Every structure is written in C-alpha cells, then in structure tokens.
Amino acid sequence: MKKMFAFAVALAAMALSRATSAATTSAQAVQGFAAPAISKAVFCARVVRELAYGYIWNYAAKTGLVLGANNLTGLINTLYNAMDVVSREQIGMISAVSSDMTFARAAVGQTVTSPVAPPATATDIVPAVTPPDDGDQNIGNKGVTLTKARRVPIRWNGEEKLALDNSGNSYNIILRDQFAQAMRTLANEVESDLTALHVKASRAYGTPGTAPFGIANELNDTAGALRILEDNGAQGLDFQLVLGSAAMQNMRSKQSGLFKVNEAGREDMLRNGITDRLQNLALRQSSQIKRPAKGTAVAVTTNAAGYAVGATIITLAAAGTGAVVAGDVVSIAGDPENKYVVASGDADASNGGTITLAAPGLMQAIPAAATAITVANVGFRNLFFARSAIVLATRVPALPAQGDSAVDRTIITDPISGLSFEVSMYMQYRQVQYEIALVWGCGTAKDEHFGILLG
Numbered sequence: 001m002k003k004m005f006a007f008a009v010a011l012a013a014m015a016l017s018r019a020t021s022a023a024t025t026s027a028q029a030v031q032g033f034a035a036p037a038i039s040k041a042v043f044c045a046r047v048v049r050e051l052a053y054g055y056i057w058n059y060a061a062k063t064g065l066v067l068g069a070n071n072l073t074g075l076i077n078t079l080y081n082a083m084d085v086v087s088r089e090q091i092g093m094i095s096a097v098s099s100d101m102t103f104a105r106a107a108v109g110q111t112v113t114s115p116v117a118p119p120a121t122a123t124d125i126v127p128a129v130t131p132p133d134d135g136d137q138n139i140g141n142k143g144v145t146l147t148k149a150r151r152v153p154i155r156w157n158g159e160e161k162l163a164l165d166n167s168g169n170s171y172n173i174i175l176r177d178q179f180a181q182a183m184r185t186l187a188n189e190v191e192s193d194l195t196a197l198h199v200k201a202s203r204a205y206g207t208p209g210t211a212p213f214g215i216a217n218e219l220n221d222t223a224g225a226l227r228i229l230e231d232n233g234a235q236g237l238d239f240q241l242v243l244g245s246a247a248m249q250n251m252r253s254k255q256s257g258l259f260k261v262n263e264a265g266r267e268d269m270l271r272n273g274i275t276d277r278l279q280n281l282a283l284r285q286s287s288q289i290k291r292p293a294k295g296t297a298v299a300v301t302t303n304a305a306g307y308a309v310g311a312t313i314i315t316l317a318a319a320g321t322g323a324v325v326a327g328d329v330v331s332i333a334g335d336p337e338n339k340y341v342v343a344s345g346d347a348d349a350s351n352g353g354t355i356t357l358a359a360p361g362l363m364q365a366i367p368a369a370a371t372a373i374t375v376a377n378v379g380f381r382n383l384f385f386a387r388s389a390i391v392l393a394t395r396v397p398a399l400p401a402q403g404d405s406a407v408d409r410t411i412i413t414d415p416i417s418g419l420s421f422e423v424s425m426y427m428q429y430r431q432v433q434y435e436i437a438l439v440w441g442c443g444t445a446k447d448e449h450f451g452i453l454l455g
Contacts (some may be wrong), residue, residue, distance in 0.1 A: 091190075091417050093284070094392065095284065096240040096390075148441065149439045150438060154178045154433065154435075187414070199341070204329045205452070209377050210455065213254060217257055219278070222281055237387065240284060240386070242284045247453070258278070294375055300320035301319055301372050303315045309363065316355065317352055319370070328375050331374045332364075340362075341358045359447050376454065382453040385449055385450040389447070407426065
C-alpha cells in the first residue's frame with residue numbers, strides 16, 4: 001500500500017512540475033520577454049520531478065513494469081554470459097580463415113569479385129628497333145557470394161514468465177541458455193559452410209579412412225601438407241591446419257614429443273591440451289569436418305593422349321562406369337606421390353567425357369596411353385590452407401531506410417570467433433520476441449593454397 005501511495009505521489013509531482021514549467025514558459029512567450037532565471041517554485045518542481053523519475057525507474061526495474069522506450073541494455077550481461085558458452089565450441093575454421101566482418105557492399109545473393117592475375121610467361125631478350133608486341137593477359141576473378149540470411153527467434157509471454165517466477169525457476173538463466181543455443185546454432189552453420197569448401201581444394205595428402213597422426217612420433221602428415229602448400233607457391237603465409245576429433249585424438253595420444261617439455265619447449269600441450277603451431281601450421285579443431293560420399297566411377301582411364309605438367313582438363317576414354325564428382329580425390333597410375341582434387345566431374349565416365357583437376361593441375365605428366373584413374377575411398381576431409389586462401393564475409397541483416405517494428409537492436413561480437421550477431425527485440429501483444437541474426441557467405445580466393453588431409 002505504501003509503495004502504491006509513493007508511486008501516486010511521484011506521478012503527481014511529475015505532473016505538477018511539467019504543468020508549472022509549461023505555464024511559466026507560455027507566459028514568458030506571450031509577453032515577448034527573454035526567459036529570466038527560473039523561479040524557486042519551478043526549480044523545486046524540477047527537483048521533485050527528477051526524484052520522481054528516479055523512483056519510478058527503480059520501481060519499474062524491480063516489478064517488471066516497462067516505461068518509455070524499450071531497450072536491450074538490461075540484457076547485455078545475459079548476452080555476454082551466453083557468448084562465453086558459445087566461445088567454447090569447436091569452431092576452428094571460423095578463426096582460421098580470412099574474414100571480412102563488414103561486408104556491406106553486397107545484398108544476399110549478390111557476388112563481390114576480386115581480380116586474380118594469371119601466371120606470367122617469360123621470353124628471351126632479343127634486341128630490336130621496337131619492343132616485342134606482347135604482354136596482354138586475361139585477368140581472372142574470384143567471387144564471394146552472401147548466400148545465407150539466418151535468424152533464431154526466442155519468444156516469451158507474460159504468463160510463461162510469471163509461471164517460472166512462481167515455480168522458483170530462474171527466467172534469466174533460461175533466457176541466457178536460449179541465447180547461447182541460438183548463437184551456437186548460427187556459428188555451427190557458418191563453420192559447416194566453411195568446411196564444405198573442401199571441394200575447392202587443390203590437392204590431398206594422407207590415407208582415406210585412416211585418421212592422421214596415427215603412427216607414434218611421426219609427423220609425416222604435417223610435413224606432407226606443408227610440402228603441398230610450398231610446392232603450390234604458398235610461401236611466407238599464415239598456414240592453418242583444421243582437424244576433426246579423430247585426428248586431434250591421435251595428435252594428443254600418440255605424438256609424445258609434443259608433450260615433452262624438454263623437447264617441445266613448453267608445457268601447454270602436456271598440462272592443458274592446448275594446441276599451438278606445428279611445423280609452421282596453426283593447429284585448430286572443428287566439429288564440422290566433412291566425410292562426403294565419393295563418386296561411383298570404376299575402371300576409369302584417360303584417353304590415348306598425353307598430358308603435360310600443369311594440365312587441368314583430362315579427357316577420359318570411353319571405358320569404365322559410374323560418375324566422377326566434384327570434390328573426389330583421385331590418383332593417377334604412375335604418379336604415386338600426388339592425389340588430385342576434382343573441380344568438375346563427369347556424370348557418366350563410359351561416354352568418354354572430361355574431368356577438370358583443381359589448380360595447379362598435374363604435378364607429373366601423363367604419358368600418351370590409357371592411364372588408370374582411381375577415386376579415393378570415403379574419408380574425413382581435414383583441411384590445411386593459407387589463411388588468405390579462404391574468405392568468410394559477414395554482416396548484420398539489412399533494414400529498409402524506414403526501419404522495421406523492432407523497438408531496439410544491439411550487436412554482440414564473439415571475441416573468439418569474431419562473429420558479430422545482431423540481437424533485436426520485438427514487442428508483440430502481451431509477449432516479447434528476441435531475434436539473433438547474421439548474414440554470411442564464404443568462398444576460396446586461391447585454390448592452390450588450399451588442401452585436404454585425408455582421414
């Protein structure tokens with residue numbers, strides 16, 4: 001009863017203050033005089049008004065009463081607590097790639113391209129009256145398309161919140177967990193899209209069906225990955241290695257040299273299981289490493305033509321059966337050291353079509369004879385690449401110039417992955433809906449600097 005009385009007094013004081021102030025101002029305006037110093041009565045009324053504002057605001061905060069413009073300020077701590085949960089997810093690809101978190105130039109479905117210069121050709125220097133008439137090049141391009149505009153809604157009505165309060169459950173804890181799950185869902189979708197880019201890789205290393213690092217004290221897998229990057233011209237760049245759980249388990253259980261402080265030089269791996277750089281590769285882990293199906297091609301061979309080093313388009317003989325699909329890893333007879341990734345396949349190998357190998361193409365020439373092509377078995381696609389080889393573009397969803405019906409918005413940035421989520425609040429009839437949203441797209445900028453570690 002006392003609270004209601006105080007509340008009524010505060011409202012009356014506010015009304016009195018505003019009425020007094022308005023009357024004084026109107027009188028001054030009618031008389032045409034400049035406004036003099038305010039009277040003691042007006043000053044006292046304004047003080048009462050400020051005190052009333054403070055009391056009402058505190059009362060509203062304690063009782064859940066909403067006054068004035070709604071905002072998300074009171075949820076900031078809840079949002080950041082939720083982000084702490086999401087930050088512990090295995091989303092190593094997001095932090096490993098090159099990111100543009102302010103990709104505002106493109107709408108969803110549009111592509112932003114960047115130029116790619118072709119390999120240069122050298123010629124002999126021959127003195128002449130005029131310089132050679134050459135030097136023209138066809139400049140290629142690589143594009144990134146914003147393909148996803150995704151949201152996760154969370155809605156509560158007054159009766160639901162009241163039921164929680166009466167049962168002793170904590171509304172804020174449940175809301176925090178809902179935000180955590182929403183951001184986890186979006187982060188995992190982004191991670192999945194990034195690991196799905198394995199079909200754009202140039203070459204592969206390892207044995208499909210066998211997790212890497214399975215032989216104790218042997219680091220052939222990192223050495224092989226590093227060799228491919230260096231052979232493909234990725235020199236002096238920020239190299240990344242993103243592993244699935246099986247590969248990471250082998251790394252932690254069988255590579256004891258990494259755990260010996262006197263050999264490794266630090267105790268992070270031994271004490272805390274923290275992975276760092278190994279042979280110039282930054283080690284990361286992802287729960288979204290793919291294990292795709294393979295093409296059905298059997299007994300496929302090249303035609304009788306020969307193919308030089310660097311060739312990418314290979315014509316098949318009208319033999320064999322089944323399909324070679326994009327993303328397949330293939331081996332070519334007589335070339336045991338190299339495994340190639342198919343950029344474009346052939347739906348029916350028996351028709352004698354063509355397949356396209358990812359750049360830089362053949363590392364060893366194919367002789368002018370029918371040469372067997374074997375599709376690798378199914379296995380996990382752990383990934384190694386230069387950071388600049390893969391691009392992730394993100395932004396918050398676009399709004400019309402007039403805005404929409406949301407009463408407030410804020411942006412929360414995950415300090416681990418770097419993803420910035422937009423959180424919006426929509427006031428509905430006797431209920432409130434929160435929305436966590438993100439727009440993104442991803443692609444490869446340099447396929448030659450991107451490879452697969454089979455497992």
